[in-house]
Structures are given as C-alpha cells and as structure tokens.
Amino acid sequence: MQTIACLGWGSLVWDARELPIRRGWFNDGPLAPVEFLRQSKDGRITLVIDAGGQPVRVLWALKDATSVEDARRALGAREGIPEKNWPKHVGAWQRSDGAPPAAMPTLNQWTQSCGLDGVVWTALPPKFGGQDGYRASADEVSAHLAGLEGRTREVAEQYVRNAPRQIDTPFRRRVEASLHWSPSED
Template identity: 45%
Template sequence: MNIACIAWGSLLYKPQPLKLASGWHPDGPHLPIEFVRQSDDDPELALALCEGFKPVPTYWAWLATRDLDTARAMLGEREQIRPGYPECVGSIPPVDGAEADPRIAAWMQRKGIDAVVWTALPAKFAGASGRAPTSEEAVAWLDSLQGEDRAKAEDYVRRTPAHIDTRYRRLFEKRLGWRPLRESYVTQRV
C-alpha cells in the first residue's frame, strides 16, 4: 500500500523524523486551514485544520513505509502528539471509528492514493483547545512577541508557502510586514 502525507506548515521544511520517499507536491487537497493554533513548545501561531475557514491548497509527499500504523506513529512522533490521542493524526483509511474526510477521500481517489495521513490537531488559543483566535487576536498576540520569540513566530509564518493564502496571513502581511519567503518545497527531496 502506498501511503502519502498531507502537509501545510513546518512539516514542509522540517519533516524529521518523518521519513519521506518523495519530495513535496503542491497539488494536495484544498482544506480549511488557518493560523489558529498556539504551539505548546514554540512561540508561534501554527496552521491547523479549522472548519469555517476558506479551503486553501496543501502539499503532499509519499512516505517511506507501506504500513498505516507506522505512518501514523511517525507523524505522531514528528508532531509530538502524546500516545492516547489518535484523533490528532488523521488518516484514510480512518482508525478508531473516525469518519473519513470526504474532501480528502475524493482527492485520494483522483490521485490513485491508497492511504494518507495528516496532522489533525485542533485550533488552540489562550490555553483553550478547540478555540480559534479571531484575526485581531491573532495579529495582536503575534505583535506582542519580543526578541527571539517574535523571530521564531515570524519565521514560521514567512516559511509557509505563498500559495497557502489565508485571511489571517494577509492581515499579518499588512500589519506586521511578514511576507512569504521565496523558498520552494515543491518536489524537494528531504
């Protein structure tokens, strides 16, 4: 079974320890993602799946495993998802009675992909899991960061590929001047 991974954020430029068997392709499914997750470990506002936001393009790559459990474990390790939270790693075929995301299932069928995994961490803001910040809260929080913390948060936003053009990102560009870097992750082998 060939297994792919869908990505949209730091996984594109920092995939380790996830083992890829290809570079990143820019024609992943369009999904509702936005800068709505305060990281537990880094001072950044990460991209996360969040219903209600405009679907944007994602990336995908083949994984160097043919076992879905191994693929889920690799992604969980990379994303520092504690054991016991299988819902935070999405997959098709789904596990533990989860429903398959029809957008991803349709994309897989068009691509001829057997199985896929993705990060399914929820929005999180001000310590509340499942809470997405408003655009004004997001820009105010980022603007409040200082020194190295601010530099790390800016780097995360700027390294996100330009075609992942979200409403919050446009506000970050306008208010903070954080424009995308001219890096390309397309079909890079990692």
C-alpha cells in the first residue's frame, strides 16, 4: 500500500466533507504558488495554483487510499470535477514519475522527507468573468468581491476568512485591506 498525501490551501482544509483523510491537516506542506484567481459559480473567488505566483507553504493530509489513482478519484469526487476532467484538473504525482511539476519544484524532496509515495491536489485553472484561464488582477478580484451582496457576499467572505492563515498571498492582503476580511480565528 502506498502512502499518499492530499495538498490543500482552501475549502478542503476546513470542509473536507467525504474526502477520506486520516486525522487532520498538517501545516508543513511543500511550497506552491496559489492565489485567489478562480471565480466559482456561486460568486466566490477561490484559491488555485498560479504558476506565476508567489509560493506559500500549503497544508497536507494523509489520504485513506491504496494508490495515487484512488486518491485522485476521491479528490475529484469531493471537488465535483467530472471524471473525464480528472487527468487535467486533479493533479497527481508519484516519486516514480521523476521530475515534479514546474509549479512545485521542491515536491520530490518534500515527499521524501515525509516518507510519502505520492501526492494529489486540486488543479483547476484560474477563471474570471466566465473565461477559463483568465488571470484576473488584484483590482478585478477586489472589485468583484466588493460588488457582491446578500448570501453571495457572505459565502465569498467566509471562503476568504476561512482560508488558512499561512496562505498569505498578495491578493488576500489586498482583499483584507479593502474589505477588512481578515482570517477567522483558529
């Protein structure tokens, strides 16, 4: 049986739902460039990998899975990603794959230090204004969030506030400064 980890930086950490993880989340994950760049159907701006962004230390949890593919299936289901899109929207890497993804160059050393065989993560692309792959500016993200109302605004604010404190990104600092949506207390 392989030892597989799931990386997290957003709602997986505080709302794992049916995602089969052991115990809880550890805060000493690898460095990954994540940013608030994906506009969800419900108006939230969620965290995704941003190849050009500043790396932050992400969180990780051990998966109850026998293989990387089992872990990928479980994460894809939790994220509501259609099965046909799992290969491109659910990242997976095993040490036997060789070089890690360009966005996470230290993944190999990190997995070795933790005694892991593989890792999975959500790999949805940026999206804004209905445009897949569009990387909005901090001004656009902040203006979008400021313009939300009612329950839509509450859900968007909850996502930003609940993101782990260590996910300290330029866009988060911008939203905190303009909307005063600081992290929730631990």
